Structures are given as structure tokens and as C-alpha cells.
Amino acid sequence: MSTLPVAPPVTVTGLRAMKRAGEKIASLTAYDASFATILDEAGVDVILVGDTLGMVVQGRDSTVPVTMADMIYHAGAVARGRRRALLMVDMPFMSYATAEQAMLNAARLMQEGGAHIVKLEVNALQVETVAQLTARGIPVCGHLGLHPQSVHRLGGYRVQGRDAAAARAMVQDAKALQAAGADVLLLESVPAGLAAEITQAVDIPVIGIGAGPGCDGQVLVLYDMLGITPGRRPKFAKDFMPGQADIRSAVKRYVAAVRQGDFPAPEHCFS
Numbered sequence: 660m661s662t663l664p665v666a667p668p669v670t671v672t673g674l675r676a677m678k679r680a681g682e683k684i685a686s687l688t689a690y691d692a693s694f695a696t697i698l699d700e701a702g703v704d705v706i707l708v709g710d711t712l713g714m715v716v717q718g719r720d721s722t723v724p725v726t727m728a729d730m731i732y733h734a735g736a737v738a739r740g741r742r743r744a745l746l747m748v749d750m751p752f753m754s755y756a757t758a759e760q761a762m763l764n765a766a767r768l769m770q771e772g773g774a775h776i777v778k779l780e781v782n783a784l785q786v787e788t789v790a791q792l793t794a795r796g797i798p799v800c801g802h803l804g805l806h807p808q809s810v811h812r813l814g815g816y817r818v819q820g821r822d823a824a825a826a827r828a829m830v831q832d833a834k835a836l837q838a839a840g841a842d843v844l845l846l847e848s849v850p851a852g853l854a855a856e857i858t859q860a861v862d863i864p865v866i867g868i869g870a871g872p873g874c875d876g877q878v879l880v881l882y883d884m885l886g887i888t889p890g891r892r893p894k895f896a897k898d899f900m901p902g903q904a905d906i907r908s909a910v911k912r913y914v915a916a917v918r919q920g921d922f923p924a925p926e927h928c929f930s
Contacts, residue, residue, distance in 0.1 A: 666743050667743070668742070668743050668744075668745070669704050669705065669743060669744055669745040670745065670775075671745070671775070671776060671798050671842040671843065673745075674704070674705070674745070674842075674843060674864045674875075674876075675842075675862075675863065675864060677704070677864065677875070677876075678862075678863070678864045678865075678875045682918070683875065683876055683877070683917050683918050683919075683920065684704050684705060684864060684866055684875055684876025684877070684917075685702065685703050685704050685705075685876060685877065685913065685914040685917040685918060686703060686704060686705035686706070686707055686747075686866055686876055686877065686878035686879075687703050687706065687707070687878065687879055687880075687881050687884060687910065687913070688706070688707045688708070688709045688711060688712075688878070688879070688880050688881045688882075689706050689707075689708065689737050689740075689881055690708060690712045690715075690716050690733045690736070690737065690881075691733070691736045691737065691740070692736045692737065692739045692740030693740060694737075694740070694881060695736070695737040695738075695739075695740030695741045695744075696740040696741070697906055697907050697910060698741070698744065698881070698910055699740065699741045699742055699743050699744045700907065701907055701910035701911045701914055702911065702914045703744050703910065703914060704744060704745065704876070705744060705745045705746075705747055705866070705876070705878070706737055706741055706744045706745070706746055706747070707747045707748075707749070707778070707878055708730065708733050708734045708737050708746070708747070708748045708749065708772075708774075709722075709749050709880065710722040710725040710729075710730065710749040710751045710752070710807070710808070711807075711880050712725065712729065712733055713725040713729070715880060715882045715888060716733075717729075721807065722749075722751070722752065722807045722808055723752045723808060724752075725751045725752065726751060727751060727754050727764055727767065727768075729751070730748060730749060730750070730751050730754075730768060730772065731767060731768060731771045731772040732772075733772075734746070734748045734768060734771075734772030734773055734774055735771065735772050735773055737773075738772065738773025738774075739773075745775050745776065746773060746774055746775045746776075747774070747775065747776045747777070747778055747800055747843075748768045748772055748774035748776075748777055748778065749777075749778050750764060750765065750768065750777050750778065750779050751808075752808045755779055755785075755788060757788075758787060758788045758791045758792075761779070761788050761791070761792060762791065762792060762795060762797070765777045765792055765797045766797070769797065775798060776798035776799065776800055776842060776843065777792070777797065777798070777799060777800070778799075778800040778801075778802055778845060779799065779800070779801060779802060780802045780806040780807070780808050780809070781801045781802060781803070781832075781836065782803075782832060783828070783831070783832050783835060786832075786835045786836060786838075786839045787839070789801060789836055789839040789840065789841050790839040790840055792840075793839065793840030793841065793842070794840065798842045798843075799840070799841045799842060799843075800841065800842065800843040800844065800845055800866075801832075801833075801836040801841040801843075801844050801845070802844075802845045802847065803819075803829055803832055803833060803836075803844060803845070803846055803847075803849070803857075804819045804820060804829070804846045804847040804848050804849040804870065805817065805818070805819050805847040805848035805849075805869075806847075807847075817848070818848045818849070818850065818869075818929045819847075819848055819849055820849050820850055820853045821850060826850075826853050826856075829849070829853065829857065830853075830856060830857055830860055833857045833860060833861050833865075834860060834861060837861045837862065837863050841863060842863060842864075843863060843864050843865075843866060844857070844861065844863060844864070844865045844866070845865075845866045845867070845868070845878065846865060846866070846867045846868070846870040846874060847867075847868045847869055847870065848868070848869040848870070848895070848929065849867070849869070849870040849871075849929070850871070850929050850930055851870065851871025851872065851873060851928040851929065851930065852871070852873075852930070854867055854870035854871045854873055854874055855871060855873025855874070858873050858874050858875055859873075864876060866878050867923075868895060869893065869894065869895030869923075869927070869928075869929060870895075870928075870929075871923060871928045871929070872920060872922075872923055872928070876917065877917045877922060877923065879895075879896055879897075879913070880896070883896035883897075883898075884896065884897070884898070884899050884900075884909070884910075884913055885898070885899070885900050885906060885909060886898030886899075886900050886901075894926075894927065894929070895923060895927045895928070895929075896927070897922060897923070897924075897927060899912045899913045899916070
């Protein structure tokens, strides 16, 4: 039996401490126990069980068909593989249409799936839902910017917040979510300057994906980071596998690049 010391688990309060100390947060997605173990041992701070599993695992065209049963199954698998990393789990499409529905489904993700924090694609209209969840002890990550669950309404995967009015609204939404008790924000496909402004405007950690280096941390879809996603890779992604002996080494390389501020580079950012 190994006698190596186990690092203390990452918590939402620990993420806040990292923000205050200027320590970058490294996050990746995972969907099963084996990858969760590799990410955990490589030093990833937050493992996200994303509804991206609908596309990279199930082969669907979007995240919309992903169900609560899917999320609970994959979250449970990841929970059994991790030891240190904070486990964040997406609430899938239409699982939080009302505050009551959100509370019931968030409770299931925590009780049955082992989630430590749930992530919702939110806007100003759903601030009250976030407030009700956090008032009942459910940690919440508010997802702003591009909302993949709304891809059909948006007409595609488009950068958000490029015009002045949309940028102002996103800053206000971020502040409103913090006031409602959100523990973390995630910004997706947002101009780097706007993301940096939001990160400075709130006290809670901000994790970016396609949101530039000014965020408190970064997240990527694991399969994009390993260069195995079929089709065209997003502009904000980088393949960390070339030159590495194995997957664990590639993940360590990603973690180091985030910690040191080397990723994302200008070519991974939107203006």
C-alpha cells in the first residue's frame, strides 16, 4: 500500500484563495474514472464533467440531447476516480428551467453523482435560481458568454460580448451572479479584454475557455487538449500531446502552461 501523502482536496474556498494569491486554476473535462485518476494525479484543480460528453463521447451534434441520467452516470464514474480535484458537473439542457426543478436536479447531481459544485448556463433572468440554490448550500458556477445549450437559438458557436451593449450586460450579469452567491464563474468564447474586465470586477474565481489569459484559470475539453476530437478543433484549444511520452505527461504539461501563464497564447484568444 502506498504511503505517499495525499494533497488536501480542492474546495470552493480554496479556489477563492488561489484567486487572491494570483495562482492560476487548471481545469479539464473528464467523463470516466480512468481519465479522472490521471487528471487528479497530474495536478488538475477542477475536473468538469461537461455536457460536452454528448458530442465527444456520444457523437451527437450538440449538448442539447444530454440527459440528467447521462450526467449522473458520468459524474459518478469521475467521482470514483478522483481524490483531490474539485468535481464540477454541468446541469444539462432544461434541467433547471425553474428554481424548484434546479434544486431537485442539483441535489441529484450531488447525492447520486458526487458533484461538489454544479454549473448552469445562466443570464440575468436566472439570477434568482442561483440565489435559491446557494441559499440551500448548493455551490454554483455560473456560465456566461457562449451557451452551447442555446446553440440553435444563437445560430452557431459564436463569440459573445463583442458589441458594447452586450459587453456591459455581461459585466452586470457577472456582478449579479456574485451577489446571488455564485462561487465561480465560467466565461466561454468572450473577447480577452472583456474577460479580464469581468475577472477584475468580481471577487469570485473566473475560469475561462476561449476567454483569454486574464481569467483566474483555464478549462479545456480533455479530448481537444489531447488532439483526439474528430473534426476541426476550436480556435481556443491547443494539443498538448506532441512530444509527450503519455497522456499523464501531456496533462502535466497543460497544468504547467496554465500555472505559468503560457496558455492561452494570443493565437487562442478572441478580440
